[in-house]
Amino acid sequence: MATFSANLGFLWTELSLPAAIRAAKAAGFDAVECHWPYDVSALTLAAVLHETGLPMLGLNTRRGDTGAGDNGLSALPDRVDEARAAIDEAIAYAVATDTASVHVMAGFAEGADAHNTFVTNLRYACDAAAPHGITILIEPLNRYDAPGYFLRTTDQALDLIVEVGATNLALMFDCYHVQLMEGDLSHRLRDLMRVIGHVQFASVPDRAAPDHGEVHYPHIFALLDELGYDRPLGAEYKPGGPTDATLGWMPGKAQSADKRRSAGRARKA
Template sequence: MKFSANLGFLYTDRALPDAIRAAAADGFDAVELHWPYATPAAQVRAALEETGLPVLGLNASRGREGENGLTALPGREAEAMAAVAQAVDYAAAIGAGAVHVLAGVAQGPAAEATYRANLAEACDLAAARGLTVLIEPLNARDAPGYFLSRTGHALAVIEALARPNLRLMFDVYHVQIMEGDLTRRLSALLPVIGHVQIAAVPDRGEPDAGEVDFRHLLAHLAGLGWTAPVGAEYRPRSGRTEDGLGWLQAFRGL
């Protein structure tokens, strides 16, 4: 099993290019980003080329302070598309493969219609650069009011839009809190999954504790034929990423 370091949560005590170098030194197979826009793309690309690590993806902007995305917000379409365009341009500049488009806090039919229309346009923008668009259900405890909270809703949107570059980001932490039944859910959703992320439940720490048996789950995922790196998107319990990497080697053979 291969693993990607999510640099939104890991190695946050250093500049992004140095975080990439640290992830490589510690044995990660790839990296993924949250909002890297304050760092010039050329610096990120240079660190990626130096280390040989691929970058899997990054997030589009959340919007204004306190917001959690724009795609499902009626009346904010221009801002939503500007955020997608920024993400697509940055992703292309650093060689990333995917852009996670955040929905935002919204509810109701107007939000659904806005979300689908904006996602369709986002898919067109991303396809022109050879990129995948990811959508991710977030749990209602950590992201109250977030428009997309269940995998069934995400699947309905993906099937309705029928865009080949629109995929599901299956974050085990969020899905366990909202729905559980992880083994069967992974099997059922595998055809539309574009990326998998892991963290312990309930504390979102390293994936070697908590209520999810990651040895079982990752072995099952490998048995389904998954070969891409799994994203380590957790908050180190000690605060230092290096102090909690025992799981990385322990899970390698799964």
Template sequence: MPPFSANLGFLFTEFSEIERIEAAAAAGFRAVEMHWPYQVPAAEMRSALSRSQVTMLGLNTPVGNAAAGDFGLAALPGREGEFEHAIGQAVSYGHAIGATAVHCMSGLVSPHAASAAERAFVANLRLAADMATQAGMTVLIEPINHRDRPGYFLHTIEQAASIIDQVGRRNVKIMFDCYHTQIMQGDLTRRLKDHLDLIGHVQIAAVPSRAEPDEGEIDYRYICRSLDGLGYGGWIGAEYKPRGRTEDGLGWLAAWSEERTSNASGASA
């Protein structure tokens, strides 16, 4: 059973960003993720992470002009200058707080602009990867489903793999969100196996509710065991929308963590 991280964009949201880190640590998480933590000074964020003894796995690039409907910039032709500023901000802030990865959000693209969007995405990811290399960070790209985010450019695992092949940088990886991939494509275990070498991070949430991963149509215990069997060495991000208070829905974490401990003890016996 791989270790779990808490996505603080969805979990413990009744608290401030700094308090969320402390709450996650108290709940047993040893790593966290955030979507857009930029309003918190980097020094304060790094100090909070150090106090709580948790690792910051990653953050997202700024979305662009949210009021105008932007949801990322990396695949938007003609807005390369804005993306360069966004990735510069993300890498600089991420490096300052000790984050290990940055998620480059592709953005919303109409179907007739797909070819130009792909070219822009590849070029922008090369820039992002080179910046991230200097900071010792990984670049993640995440396929997002069209039910929740219609028009999102990057929406399948195979598309992400093709993009990475074109980019040609070793530090560009897939953020394999099981929730999004189940909605768009399904066949999760085969896709995890087929693309394991390209996967930099895995995220989970129930389908269709996007609530705690202990309900719905995906058997996440099976997914986690499959990842163990494949030799996946990364974290699994809990990126779900709690049914109520985050703490009240963490029974899955206690049970699965106990299973991980039992398995580790059995392996060492």
């Protein structure tokens, strides 16, 4: 049966990160993950994770100068020193918080130089992460939300994983991004399961709660069970309002809501 991780880059964003972790625990999530937690000290975050008993599954390297439009640095040939500083920072934070993986963000780039730079930086990241048992993740992003992003498809990601040749490099398979770029999620999951390190999901095309849209997630969750995927799946969607009001897709949540409604009707009768 599928278990779930709350991506706190999108869920409970009105709360501080420690408070969001507590909210995820109260809502019944089995793990948490985040985007850029660096404004909170690693010691504070580690304490809250210990308090709640929730593991932190992953975090991202910094994007760079977001005011200038950066969305990652590791495929930018003229930003290698900055990219490696961001990798070092992310790995150190992951070690301090017992976080399982680090997503190394490529950035806006294209061409052979960008490819070679990304490969070199990924090897650097994998070498630095390996002694700590940390997995390095790469994630294709869709061309609508991130036009010009270097890593766009799962085929490109697979080629990079093979070329880098590190046992601790894996694919972040975000169903939302993959559906927009490639579709065919069931076959893609089957074909790529051997290199998938984490799975994320949201409705398509609006990236909201996974209870509507063109992807039938009960099928995807059942398929992942069939394929033997046994780690929490990342709920990385934009709730568009109070997060707690959007959790009816979680197993048990809809049934509980139905029971509350039935009880209310019985009392009125």
